[in-house]
Amino acid sequence: xxxxxxxxLNEDLARIAASLRxxxxxxxxxxxxxxxxxxxIWSTDGLLVTNAHVxxxxxxxxxxADGTTTTARLVARDPRRDLALLRVGADLLTGDAAVIxxxxxxxxxxxxxxxxxxxxxxxxxALGVVHTVTHSAxxxxxxxxxxxxxxxxxxxxxxxxxxxxxxxxxxxxGLGVAVSVDAVRRLVAAVRAKRAx
Amino acid sequence: xxxxxxxxxxxxxxxxEHAGRSVVAIHARRRIPSSGxxxxxxxxxxxxxTVHKDEDVEIGLDGGRSTRATLVGRDPSxxxxxxxxxxxxxxxxxSPARAELRxxxxxxxxxxxxxxxxxSFGVISAVGPEWRTWRGGKVDRFVRLDLAVYDGxxxxxxxxxxxxxxxxxxxxxxxxxxxxxxxxxxxxVVDRLLAGGxxxxxxxxxxxxxxxxxxESVRGRLAPIGGEVPHVGLLxxxxxxxAPADRAGVLLGDLLVAFGDEPVADPRDVLAALxxxxxxxxxxxxLVRAGAPITVQIAVDEHPRRD
Numbered sequence: 001x002x003x004x005x006x007x008x009l010n011e012d013l014a015r016i017a018a019s020l021r022x023x024x025x026x027x028x029x030x031x032x033x034x035x036x037x038x039x040x041i042w043s044t045d046g047l048l049v050t051n052a053h054v055x056x057x058x059x060x061x062x063x064x065a066d067g068t069t070t071t072a073r074l075v076a077r078d079p080r081r082d083l084a085l086l087r088v089g090a091d092l093l094t095g096d097a098a099v100i101x102x103x104x105x106x107x108x109x110x111x112x113x114x115x116x117x118x119x120x121x122x123x124x125x126a127l128g129v130v131h132t133v134t135h136s137a138x139x140x141x142x143x144x145x146x147x148x149x150x151x152x153x154x155x156x157x158x159x160x161x162x163x164x165x166x167x168x169x170x171x172x173x174g175l176g177v178a179v180s181v182d183a184v185r186r187l188v189a190a191v192r193a194k195r196a197x
Numbered sequence: 198x199x200x201x202x203x204x205x206x207x208x209x210x211x212x213x214e215h216a217g218r219s220v221v222a223i224h225a226r227r228r229i230p231s232s233g234x235x236x237x238x239x240x241x242x243x244x245x246x247t248v249h250k251d252e253d254v255e256i257g258l259d260g261g262r263s264t265r266a267t268l269v270g271r272d273p274s275x276x277x278x279x280x281x282x283x284x285x286x287x288x289x290x291x292s293p294a295r296a297e298l299r300x301x302x303x304x305x306x307x308x309x310x311x312x313x314x315x316x317s318f319g320v321i322s323a324v325g326p327e328w329r330t331w332r333g334g335k336v337d338r339f340v341r342l343d344l345a346v347y348d349g350x351x352x353x354x355x356x357x358x359x360x361x362x363x364x365x366x367x368x369x370x371x372x373x374x375x376x377x378x379x380x381x382x383x384x385x386v387v388d389r390l391l392a393g394g395x396x397x398x399x400x401x402x403x404x405x406x407x408x409x410x411x412x413e414s415v416r417g418r419l420a421p422i423g424g425e426v427p428h429v430g431l432l433x434x435x436x437x438x439x440a441p442a443d444r445a446g447v448l449l450g451d452l453l454v455a456f457g458d459e460p461v462a463d464p465r466d467v468l469a470a471l472x473x474x475x476x477x478x479x480x481x482x483x484l485v486r487a488g489a490p491i492t493v494q495i496a497v498d499e500h501p502r503r504d
Contacts, residue, residue, distance in 0.1 A: 008201030016202070109213030109305060109316045111206035129209060129305075129318040131347065145317045145345055160206035174345055 013113075016162035017125045020115040023098040023164070024123065024155055026063040027054050027072070027086070038116035038155030039086065040164060042188065044097045048086040049184050050154030051169050052077045055084035062088055065095045065123070076191045081140070081183045082169045084154075085191060098156060101163025103142055103180040106130050112144050114168055114176065116155030126152075131175055140180040142166045148176040208358060209305065209318065215360030216307040217314035219291035220353065222257030223266075223280070225250045230257065232308035232353040233280065234362060235290045240391075242383055244351035245271050245278040246369040254280060258288055261312055270390035274334025274399055274468070275378060276351075276369040277386045291354060293380040294361035298324050303358045304342050304377070306366045310349025319344025322374070330370045333399065333468025337385075340364060340377040350375065389473070400471030400478075401500040403440020406431035406453060406464050411485070415452075419490055422460045422483070429462040430454040430485065445495040447484065454490070455483035471497065 027039040027050050037054030039062065041047075048062065055074055062072045070093075072086035106112075107130065114126040128146025142157060148171050157166035157178040166178025199207070219235040223243050231247035233256070241256065248254070251268040258264060266280040282288075298321055306317040325339030342355065346368055354362045355377040364377035409432045411419070419426050431453040436443050447453075453461055457470045457480040470480070476499045484491050 005201055009205065012200045012202035107210035107214065108217070108314050109206075109210040109318070111202060111209060129316055131317065132313045132315040134313060143315075145347070147345075160200070160203045173347060175347060 013125075013127070016113055016158065017115065019096070019099075019162050020113065020125070020156055020158055021123050022065050022096040024065065024115045025095070026117050026122065027154055028061045028063070029055060029057040029059075030061070036117065036120070037151060037153040038168070040098050040154070040156050040167065041093065041095055042085075042097060042184070044090065044093065046088045046090040046093050047075070047188065048072060048088065049167060050084050050086060051082045051167065052079045052084045053082055053169075054154045055086060060086055062086065064093070068092075068094060076187060078187050081179055081187070083167065083179060083184060083187050085187060098164040099162065100181050101159050101161065101165045103165045103182060106133050106142060106159065106165060108132055111160040112142075112146060112165070113158045113162075114144075114146055114148060114152055114155060115158075116148070116152035116168060118149035118151040120151055128176065140183040142178045142180060144176040144178065146176040152176070212305055212356055212358055212360035213307050213314060213316045216291070216305065216354050216356035216362060217309070218259045218289055219362075220259070220307050220309045220314060221288075222309040222311060223248060223352065224255035224257070229310045229348050231351055232310060232349050234352070234354045234365060235282075235288050236293070236362075236383060236387060238290050239282050240269070240387065241266060241280045241282060242352075242365055242387060243278050243280060244365070244367045244369055245273050245276045247351050248278050248280070256280070256282060257309065257312060259314075262287070270393065272334065272386050272390060274330060274332045275336060275382065275386050276330070276332070276334070276367045277365065277378065277383065279387055279390050291362040293383070294357055294359070294363050295380045295384070298338065298340055298363060298379065300324055304344060304363070305356045305358075306342070306344060306350060306353045306375070307356050308347075308349040308353030308366070315347065315349060317344045317347060317350070329465050329469055331465065333465060333471060335472075336378055337382045338379045340379055342366070342375040342377055344375060346375050399473060399500040400475035400497040401440065402442040402467070402471070402495060402497065403437030404433050404442045404447060404453075405435030406467065407434045408432075408463060409452065411452065411454065415485055415488055418488065419454065419485070422455045422458070425460075427454050427460045427462060431461050431464065431467065441495050441498045445482070445493045447482070447493060447495070448486065452485040453482060454485060456480060
């Protein structure tokens, strides 16, 4: 009996978990709106993405995959899409920028993975499948049959290639719901256009 | 080159796509639609507890089209019902797999609680022998699924990794676990409902019962049933007026200890004796009334259809 398929799966899962870990950070905000969640390194110039409900203050403490902690400044918030952009000094940033995938290629049943800090457990991996896809610009969400918990918020949902396709933001009826990275792209473009102007 | 995980992902997505083509949305209750499976050409199998109307049921098909269906029959005992599509020309029926199920096999519950197909992924968690549901239905295998249950679960196709339907999902038969009704049980119920003109074909007494321990003083006056004097009987806590038990003289407060010459210690024992072949027969029931055993003859009726 050969277990080559299962051992291949093991290697793929471990490889993707390791790569997601390098692009996932812990986000903590203090003060009146104390909370914690996850975040994704969007680009190596220091731009991070998380949920608006995680980044409710002007600054946040960000812990990187290597354990170093730095302070991030809030750059933009879009509460309607539950997205926020944070910035840390590029010189202080360790880890990798996330490889971004294309949510429009997802099919119902496709394997997805989530990495985050559910209920404070650091760098926890979850495995599931796409529950349903609605290819509509009005509803830029991916619903996944995956077990998420508070603390996954702001962390990556990745496809079977390990490419980030969504930002986990809530649990509805047991389903993990992620905002599509298309919405993040639009927010990043809007912020960059504003800076250039 | 694809990695193993990508291969798995592609296989699962292909299985959902294949199974999803014959999964329909059934608009026959408030709130969200439930799911059903086009089990044979023109015939949809759904979860009985989710279908609250019999006529002019709106059915959402793959690809966004919709049609209408009419109820053929219900079997509440297995939580299945069958609907006939008004227009079935365009949808390919499911390809049920009737091979023995094995613990650990991948399972994809493929539903359609709306326009789009949904998937829930897990494994077959347990496969047990034939069992009887709490409503008395006979199911050929106890199939427990280890996966998450979402809206639209009941009536969805339980697909294997090849996208073949190995059964119908229901949350109406167990509070504790996700259950699949295996394909051969679905076949049997569909055949019976079609042959019986949609009647459930189950026997009916019209009583509600509650298990109680029989006091020793009463046991001393009972004859052995099936080799032993029973320890537990069924207290009659409801009698439907003008139903078979009422007509036979069964009274509220009677203690039913045997039915059809078999001991009854659980309401399911009574249901087990009320299979399709019991309809029209007269069966004897042993009751304890005022501490003394009596026997009555009950002419079993067919279970009335739910309105």
